[in-house]
Amino acid sequence: MKGAAEKTTGSTLGAIRSRTNMEPPFRNGLDVRDREVKIGRWVFGIAGFYCISMFLVPLLLPTGAVPELSGRANMMDYSSQDSWGNHAHAEDGEMGHNQSAHGGTFAWSELNPYYAFVYAFGDLNCHQKHERSWTINGNQMPVCARDVGIFLGLALGGWWFTRRGLNRWTIRDSFLTLFSDSLVAPLYTNDRRLSSMFGIGLLFCLPVILDGGIQAITAYESSNPVRILTGIPFGFIIGWYFSASLSSRPEKFDFDAGKVYLPAGARLSLPENTSDESE
Numbered sequence: 640m641k642g643a644a645e646k647t648t649g650s651t652l653g654a655i656r657s658r659t660n661m662e663p664p665f666r667n668g669l670d671v672r673d674r675e676v677k678i679g680r681w682v683f684g685i686a687g688f689y690c691i692s693m694f695l696v697p698l699l700l701p702t703g704a705v706p707e708l709s710g711r712a713n714m715m716d717y718s719s720q721d722s723w724g725n726h727a728h729a730e731d732g733e734m735g736h737n738q739s740a741h742g743g744t745f746a747w748s749e750l751n752p753y754y755a756f757v758y759a760f761g762d763l764n765c766h767q768k769h770e771r772s773w774t775i776n777g778n779q780m781p782v783c784a785r786d787v788g789i790f791l792g793l794a795l796g797g798w799w800f801t802r803r804g805l806n807r808w809t810i811r812d813s814f815l816t817l818f819s820d821s822l823v824a825p826l827y828t829n830d831r832r833l834s835s836m837f838g839i840g841l842l843f844c845l846p847v848i849l850d851g852g853i854q855a856i857t858a859y860e861s862s863n864p865v866r867i868l869t870g871i872p873f874g875f876i877i878g879w880y881f882s883a884s885l886s887s888r889p890e891k892f893d894f895d896a897g898k899v900y901l902p903a904g905a906r907l908s909l910p911e912n913t914s915d916e917s918e
Contacts, residue, residue, distance in 0.1 A: 664900075665805055666816065666900060667816070667900055668892075668898055668900035669805075669892070672804075672806070674806060674886055674891070675800065675801070675804045675805055675882070675886045678797075678800070678885045678886050679797045679799075679804055679882050682796065682800070683795075683797035683798040683801065684797075686790050686794035686797060686874075686878065689760065689790055690790040690794055693757060693761070693781050693782055693787065693790070694780070696753070696754050697775040697776055697779070697780055698775050698776050698778075700750075700754065703742070704777075705758070705779045706738070706742025706743050706745055707741035707769035707779060708738075708767040708769055708779050709728075709735050709736040709738075709767065710724045710734070710735065710766055710767045710768075711723070711734050711735070712764065712765060713763065714763070715762055715763055716735075716762055716767070717745050717746060717758070718746065718748050718759065718762065719746045719748055723735070724762075724767075725738045725744040725745065725746070726738065727739060734766070741769065747759050747762060758781045760781065761781030761786075762781070764786070765782040765786050766783065767781070767782065768783060771783040771784060771785070771863065771866065772784060773787075783866065784863035784867045784870070785847070785851075785866040785869070785870045786870065787870065788870025788871045788873070788874060789873055789877075790874060791870070791871055792871035792872060792873060792878065793874035793875070793877055793878040794874075794878065795871070795874070795875050795878065796874065796875040796876065796878020796881075796882065797878045797882055799817065799875075799878075800817065800878070800879060800883070800886075804816055804817060804882055804883065804886060806886045806887055806888055807899055807900075808888075808896060809887055810880075810883055810884050810887045811835075812901065812907075813883040813884075813886050813887040814839075814880060814883040816883075820902035823835075823902055824902040824903040825903075826902075827901055827902045828903050840880065843875060843876035844872075844873055846872055846873065847869045847870060847872075847873040850866070850869045896908065
């Protein structure tokens with residue numbers, strides 16, 4: 640289904656809009672929002688757990704247990720003493736360095752399971768360049784400053800969805816529930832919901848794109864405070880979109896698109912022989 644919004648009239652929608660946002664029936668027309676709250680809490684909990692762990696683990700490790708690292712993103716570089724990151728790479732290369740000259744080798748597989756997981760996850764997802772990372776208790780954190788901001792933003796996105804997010808059948812309509820209905824009403828009048836969702840996503844990603852892109856093609860070098868500040872909106876939009884996509888469930892409306900309340904008196908319409916939306 641393309642989820643085209645069709646205008647309709649009637650006193651029911653006006654009555655619904657007159658209620659407060661969190662009193663049933665909610666702004667989407669349903670009496671419960673358990674799934675939305677649960678998904679937001681899971682996103683908040685998982686991202687928040689790792690966000691806390693990336694500070695806690697280097698603090699709990701013995702001082703100097705994690706030397707200066709420099710690996711590759713999306714690769715396991717420090718799983719064992721023989722891993723790629725522990726080799727003697729050129730100091731002026733784009734990736735890696737002479738590990739023996741930066742405090743010695745490191746292998747997260749030699750840590751206890753909790754510590755190992757935190758550093759293994761960072762090893763897989765982050766380049767772990769020491770000049771772009773913070774040190775706690777003489778130990779380099781498992782991810783760079785940018786990723787700290789991303790995980791913080793991811794947790795905040797999940798938390799905010801627990802407060803405002805609603806299932807409105809489609810991803811784009813569920814995504815837009817973080818705004819008040821009166822604010823997004825023009826998007827329904829002109830059916831610009833999808834383009835608005837992409838535009839909002841681009842806006843939240845723009846700080847990372849600009850800071851990282853300019854750094855990659857010029858002599859500009861970002862700072863760790865700027866990296867964390869640009870990472871937060873990027874993580875927030877990921878948590879927001881992820882929560883909205885998992886919350887969008889037509890079966891909660893018994894696959895009846897007419898039960899979905901939308902801003903500006905709009906209604907979802909289904910093509911014949913279609914009971915679900917792929918978006």
